Amino acid sequence: MLRSHKNYFFLFLLMIISISTKSEDNPFVFIDTNAQKMADVLVENVELFEKDRSLYEDKIKEIFEPMIDFRRVAASVMGKKYYLMASETQRAEFVLIFKESLLDNYASTLAQWGDSTITTVFPEEMKSDFDKNIEVKQILDTGTSQYPVSYKVRKTKDGWKIVNIIINGVNLGLTLRNQFQALAISYDEDIEIAIKNWVSDFGDAGIS
Secondary structure (H helix, E strand, O other), rough: HHHHHHHHHHHHHHHHHHHHHHHHOHHHHHHHHHHHHHHHHHHHHHHHHHHHHHHHHHHHHHHHHEEEEEHHHHHHHHHHHHHOOOOHHHHHHHHHHHHHHHHHHHHHHHHHOOOEEEEEEEEOOOOOOOOEEEEEEEEEEOOOOEEEEEEEEEEEEEEEEEEEEEEEOEEEEHHHHHHHHOOOOOOOOHHHHHHHOOOOOOOOOOOO
């Protein structure tokens, strides 16, 4: 009897591992799971937003940070011209500055969405294998309006990672790239100064 129970327990563990692995391999589940975690933070920490906004935003960052391929996104924001002009050290420096700035801006923006709900649009027929680059769509419901959200995700050795976000038609990657280009031009294409003065700013992220 004891051996039988051990066998059942072993099979149960295999099922849990299998489900977990499938979830990690599925870009729709990846986006939806983390989106619901962020929605829970927004709903369950309303009072914290008023008392300690910094701590509130940190809770959002904890979820959002591991989802982004910051090296790829930072390179895209710099654009081919300025990426090639920059040294390896400058590229690495920009990744760090960009990461911190993006997380601050996104967390601050998301915090203002309050009691919003997020619904992931799953495909009617779920594949067992996915292409390396996938688009995952969601609907953000603020209670008064609904906005389409599109995540461009890419499969990496560390799993699925976000490489771009389009909210209500506003392409955040393109918006930030245009900002970097304008910043570089304003400093006579001095990449070092442009990097040090970078601040990610996508306004209300298409939500008005």
